[in-house]
Amino acid sequence: MTAAIDPAQMLRAGQAILATQPFSVLLGAELHSFTPGHCELHVPITDKIRQQHGFVHGGVVSYAADNALTYAGGSLLGGAAVTSEFKINYVRPAIGERLIARAHAVHTGSSQAVCRCDVFVLTQGVEKLCAVAQGTIARLPAAKTS
Amino acid sequence: MTAAIDPAQMLRAGQAILATQPFSVLLGAELHSFTPGHCELHVPITDKIRQQHGFVHGGVVSYAADNALTYAGGSLLGGAAVTSEFKINYVRPAIGERLIARAHAVHTGSSQAVCRCDVFVLTQGVEKLCAVAQGTIARLPAAKTS
Amino acid sequence: MTAAIDPAQMLRAGQAILATQPFSVLLGAELHSFTPGHCELHVPITDKIRQQHGFVHGGVVSYAADNALTYAGGSLLGGAAVTSEFKINYVRPAIGERLIARAHAVHTGSSQAVCRCDVFVLTQGVEKLCAVAQGTIARLPAAKTS
Amino acid sequence: MTAAIDPAQMLRAGQAILATQPFSVLLGAELHSFTPGHCELHVPITDKIRQQHGFVHGGVVSYAADNALTYAGGSLLGGAAVTSEFKINYVRPAIGERLIARAHAVHTGSSQAVCRCDVFVLTQGVEKLCAVAQGTIARLPAAKTS
Numbered sequence: 001m002t003a004a005i006d007p008a009q010m011l012r013a014g015q016a017i018l019a020t021q022p023f024s025v026l027l028g029a030e031l032h033s034f035t036p037g038h039c040e041l042h043v044p045i046t047d048k049i050r051q052q053h054g055f056v057h058g059g060v061v062s063y064a065a066d067n068a069l070t071y072a073g074g075s076l077l078g079g080a081a082v083t084s085e086f087k088i089n090y091v092r093p094a095i096g097e098r099l100i101a102r103a104h105a106v107h108t109g110s111s112q113a114v115c116r117c118d119v120f121v122l123t124q125g126v127e128k129l130c131a132v133a134q135g136t137i138a139r140l141p142a143a144k145t146s
Numbered sequence: 147m148t149a150a151i152d153p154a155q156m157l158r159a160g161q162a163i164l165a166t167q168p169f170s171v172l173l174g175a176e177l178h179s180f181t182p183g184h185c186e187l188h189v190p191i192t193d194k195i196r197q198q199h200g201f202v203h204g205g206v207v208s209y210a211a212d213n214a215l216t217y218a219g220g221s222l223l224g225g226a227a228v229t230s231e232f233k234i235n236y237v238r239p240a241i242g243e244r245l246i247a248r249a250h251a252v253h254t255g256s257s258q259a260v261c262r263c264d265v266f267v268l269t270q271g272v273e274k275l276c277a278v279a280q281g282t283i284a285r286l287p288a289a290k291t292s
Numbered sequence: 293m294t295a296a297i298d299p300a301q302m303l304r305a306g307q308a309i310l311a312t313q314p315f316s317v318l319l320g321a322e323l324h325s326f327t328p329g330h331c332e333l334h335v336p337i338t339d340k341i342r343q344q345h346g347f348v349h350g351g352v353v354s355y356a357a358d359n360a361l362t363y364a365g366g367s368l369l370g371g372a373a374v375t376s377e378f379k380i381n382y383v384r385p386a387i388g389e390r391l392i393a394r395a396h397a398v399h400t401g402s403s404q405a406v407c408r409c410d411v412f413v414l415t416q417g418v419e420k421l422c423a424v425a426q427g428t429i430a431r432l433p434a435a436k437t438s
Numbered sequence: 439m440t441a442a443i444d445p446a447q448m449l450r451a452g453q454a455i456l457a458t459q460p461f462s463v464l465l466g467a468e469l470h471s472f473t474p475g476h477c478e479l480h481v482p483i484t485d486k487i488r489q490q491h492g493f494v495h496g497g498v499v500s501y502a503a504d505n506a507l508t509y510a511g512g513s514l515l516g517g518a519a520v521t522s523e524f525k526i527n528y529v530r531p532a533i534g535e536r537l538i539a540r541a542h543a544v545h546t547g548s549s550q551a552v553c554r555c556d557v558f559v560l561t562q563g564v565e566k567l568c569a570v571a572q573g574t575i576a577r578l579p580a581a582k583t584s
Binding site for chain 4 (some may be wrong): 294303311312313314315316317318339340341342343344345349350351354356357358359362375376377378379380382413422432
């Protein structure tokens with residue numbers, strides 16, 4: 001039904017979108033993988049994204065989950081997509097060098113996709129799970145994106 | 147059981163904590179109200195917190211909800227507190243001058259509080275609801291905060 | 293845009309729908325109030341809906357929340373509606389005579405409504421909060437209801 | 439740290455608990471698998487658990503998710519456990535012969551476990567995903583179980 005998607009081109013297209021999100025640029029977010037229904041988004045950990053105990057602020061972890069969910073779901077919906085809702089459980093303080101959010105779609109309908117995301121923190125080459133999320137991604141009506 | 151809390155002092159104490167969160171400082175977040183079980187947190191809308199369609203990035207809206215939930219719940223738990231989990235529904239694109247997150251506790255137990263939050267966007271003096279959230283705030287064991 | 297709704301007629305219509313839900317009949321659920329955007333659903337507490345500790349089973353509490361959310365949201369969407377997703381926090385064991393779930397819509401769009409619900413347990417005339425929920429109600433395409 | 443667990447004995451113990459839940463008995467729920475951190479719970483689909491469109495009522499699907507989450511998390515916490523909170527996305531109407539809820543723990547702390555659950559509907563030998571859930575299971579203080 002669709003022409004074959006060139007993986008490298010899809011990743012570059014995803015990275016180009018990320019570069020147009022000022023907030024993602026502010027956080028230094030990087031799209032490392034982007035295939036239909038899947039996404040891997042990284043956020044390098046720097047001092048400016050911490051909270052008062054030195055952990056990455058939960059808001060950054062939820063940003064990473066939210067954005068990864070949107071990419072994973074949006075890749076299957078066609079056109080612009082937004083997160084309608086999501087839920088996140090923080091399971092471990094995020095201390096380390098890099099957040100890695102991996103999301104995938106578990107079900108795709110005509111206008112919505114339900115996705116899950118695992119957020120890991122990378123420390124000295126070891127990944128540890130720090131949050132899990134689940135949410136709904138909705139295709140944005142064309143009129144709402146402009 | 148507790149001495150009377152001076153409202154002005156409580157607000158200043160909350161603002162002092164916010165000032166120690168580098169990520170909250172990065173976003174320019176402001177604590178406007180902080181009483182037992184309640185919190186009002188603002189985030190001025192600037193270009194750097196937008197996504198590619200010009201709306202405030204969902205990650206910033208979820209940050210505001212998350213942090214407001216933590217203040218509302220933490221004020222009733224004593225000591226440091228963190229958000230264990232929360233859920234957010236985005237109901238309207240956030241376009242305007244300022245995000246206003248108002249959270250309150252709906253139930254407080256010995257070590258956890260369940261809280262709700264409404265996030266509004268302020269435009270030309272009018273507030274519009276842009277997201278609603280619900281989550282669990284947990285008292286952090288002393289050992290985990292240092 | 294709509295003709296005035298007769299409140300008594302709306303309640304009877306809602307009760308008639310409830311009577312066509314075998315599971316609601318099995319639980320003895322009762323619709324006590326049903327107005328645009330609002331609903332109050334009761335479940336009398338009997339032995340058959342308990343778990344092993346004598347509390348009402350969480351599954352019954354979540355049923356009450358889910359169904360009340362659907363009524364509250366569905367009343368504003370027109371036509372048949374279903375719960376797309378919801379989240380529930382249990383805050384107190386449900387011990388008493390009756391569950392009372394009160395739901396209301398917080399935002400209504402063209403095809404979805406976001407709603408909240410409080411579930412109380414009634415004991416000797418006193419209501420105590422036992423759960424809070426939040427979720428999305430979607431209008432069901434006509435083809436899916438038959 | 440723990441003695442080896444006999445799998446058959448663990449399953450029988452789980453089934454014995456299920457048999458003491460009147461609501462689970464009412465629904466005819468069956469525990470098919472129960473190992474540390476994992477659970478598979480079935481609910482045979484009969485007319486009494488449907489809603490007005492002939493689908494299994496969402497409340498039954500959420501019961502299956504909730505109970506499976508509790509088993510999966512509780513198996514790792516020791517002692518009695520309850521679901522503190524969970525979130526569920528319904529992705530397909532449940533029409534078929536049997537609900538199958540499979541849950542597993544994704545993280546276990548000292549007093550809580552975060553778990554995920556997939557609920558399938560079985561029709562003529564084929565399983566289809568109908569809901570996904572995520573939630574927190576908490577060990578119940580001994581005093582609250584009696």
